[in-house]
Amino acid sequence: MHPELIIAEDYQDLSRKAALRVAEQIKKKPTTVLGLATGKTPLGLYRELIRLHQEEGLDFSRVKTFNLDEYYGISPEDKRSFHYYMWENLFKHLNIPRGNIHLPDGGAQDIEEECRRYEEAIREAGGIDLQVLGIGSNGHIGFNEPGTEWGSLTHLAKLTPETIKDNEEEGGEGIPGFALTMGIKTIMRANRILLLAYGESKASIIARALKGPVDKSVPASILQLHPGLVVIVDKEAAKFLKGEGQVW
């Protein structure tokens, strides 16, 4: 069974299409539990969700969110943190109660306990209904770098030099070398997954993830086995998906 693939015209179209999927989910179930990502990719989706909230009254008052990851060893106020990113780019513009927002605490003293607590919080919320995902240039999802065990739960991950470089290009100097991240198993437990990618730089990794073997060297390849996967890419990122009359 192939996942649903949507090829958007451009980044704005991708962001709109992704926002419509998220909005549909929230309208169908106002107590939706969303899994959220950071990075460049979901910024347009977040802008569009803010617009839907402000102009069309999309209600987030009962929505709960769980972010994929957070850097280790920095405080939530730190501008490099994903707490800061999420607050600035999404949460402060919505009517979502603070208590409904969850991110791993990268400053926790007892990391193992924090990872257990995060898994437990997701379970208590009833699990993730819809997980938004980007893909790293090395195929990572969350901060699950190549080689991560398929059975991993929330854990402390060491970032590869490639990931640190990519994220420094986006978020400035001094990105920590470790992060707390949902594991592959945590991600795969979500009911539905919305994988987003745009631009030519993601074309080859998206093709390897979706058409290549399911292999730990490309963590996102496990998504081929998820029954509720929806992929939205722009034309550039879809470059290697089309061929022989098939989508992939």
Ligand SMILES: O=P(O)(O)OC[C@H]1O[C@](O)(CO)[C@@H](O)[C@@H]1O
């Ligand atoms: O969207 P970008 O900036 O290319 O990042 C890709 C992925 O890498 C991360 O930033 C690392 O976790 C993810 O949050 C994101 O989905």
